[in-house]
Amino acid sequence: xxxxxDPALLLIPSNTNSPKSTVKTLLTTEQLHHGVVQLxxxxxxxxxxxxxxxxxxxxxxxVVLADLIRLLxxxxxxxxxxxxxxxxxxxxxxxxxxxxxxxxxxRDVLLVDDIFDTGRTLVEVIAQMQALGPTSLRSAVLxxxxxxxxxxxxxxxxxxxxxxxxxxxxxxxxxxAYRNLxxxxxxxxxxxTDDFA
Ligand code: IMP
Ligand code: MG
Numbered sequence: 001x002x003x004x005x006d007p008a009l010l011l012i013p014s015n016t017n018s019p020k021s022t023v024k025t026l027l028t029t030e031q032l033h034h035g036v037v038q039l040x041x042x043x044x045x046x047x048x049x050x051x052x053x054x055x056x057x058x059x060x061x062x063v064v065l066a067d068l069i070r071l072l073x074x075x076x077x078x079x080x081x082x083x084x085x086x087x088x089x090x091x092x093x094x095x096x097x098x099x100x101x102x103x104x105x106x107r108d109v110l111l112v113d114d115i116f117d118t119g120r121t122l123v124e125v126i127a128q129m130q131a132l133g134p135t136s137l138r139s140a141v142l143x144x145x146x147x148x149x150x151x152x153x154x155x156x157x158x159x160x161x162x163x164x165x166x167x168x169x170x171x172x173x174x175x176x177a178y179r180n181l182x183x184x185x186x187x188x189x190x191x192x193t194d195d196f197a
Contacts, residue, residue, distance in 0.1 A: 023169075023178075023185035026162060032142075032170055032184060035159040036064060039140060040071030042157060043110065046138075051075040053107045053134075057125060058082040060114030063171035063179070064142045068112065077102060081111075081129075083121050089166050089174070089192055094124055105133040114171050115143040116158070119151035126153070143167070143184075166192065 027035075043052075051074060056065035058080050069078055082097040109129065113122055122139055129137055140157035145164050162184075168174050169181030174192065178185070 023187060025183050026167055026186050027160060027184040029182040036067045037071060039157055039159050040068055044073050047074050047108065049074055050108055053077045053079065053102065053104055053109045055079045055081055055101060055109060055111050057111065057113040060171045061112050064114060065112055081125060083125055085121060094121060096125060096128060098128060104129060107134055108136045109134040111139040113141050115145065116141040116155055117145050117148050119149045119153065122155065123151045123153055
């Protein structure tokens with residue numbers, strides 16, 4: 001007889017990585033897990049059996065994307081688009097590369113990003129994707145930083161509202177480090193130096 005495994009349980013990592021002494025946990029591995037499971041439920045309810053194309057914004061969305069897609073039940077295509085604007089904690093020009101994105105014309109599309117901060121990245125990516133003629137285009141973010149938004153749009157799905165602090169882990173980086181933490185952490189000011197290697 002085959003054993004029934006709750007698919008949600010597959011997402012709990014068996015290790016939680018060793019915390020760097022100066023990182024402070026903002027959301028635990030379990031809290032993130034429960035949040036993503038809830039997001040999966042809402043997306044399943046919203047789309048039902050309709051085929052969906054999910055597009056992750058590289059690089060920060062890779063962890064939430066991997067966890068989320070395994071909870072979705074409709075016929076699913078997965079693609080990525082790259083957007084980058086940060087060096088350390090300093091914002092630079094936004095660069096978007098959509099060469100890796102599948103054809104989205106005539107499809108229901110859900111854009112997934114790690115964090116909605118000023119909102120400029122998502123607004124710009126959405127504008128570029130709308131021009132490609134999807135049937136519908138919604139957005140989901142794992143995190144939304146309180147009172148930081150500089151745009152009028154709001155994502156269709158938001159899992160957690162967090163305070164205005166620089167966060168790392170579960171896909172989010174500081175100078176490309178910390179993405180592999182299974183939990184979400186805030187960095188102490190000492191860690192936010194440009195010579196971080
Ligand atoms: P926005 O365009 O200001 O909304 O910024 C969105 C992008 O900035 C996210 O996709 C992240 O890659 C990055 N970002 C914003 N805040 C943080 C943070 O606290 N930690 C790590 N990355 C961040
Ligand atoms: Mg990002």
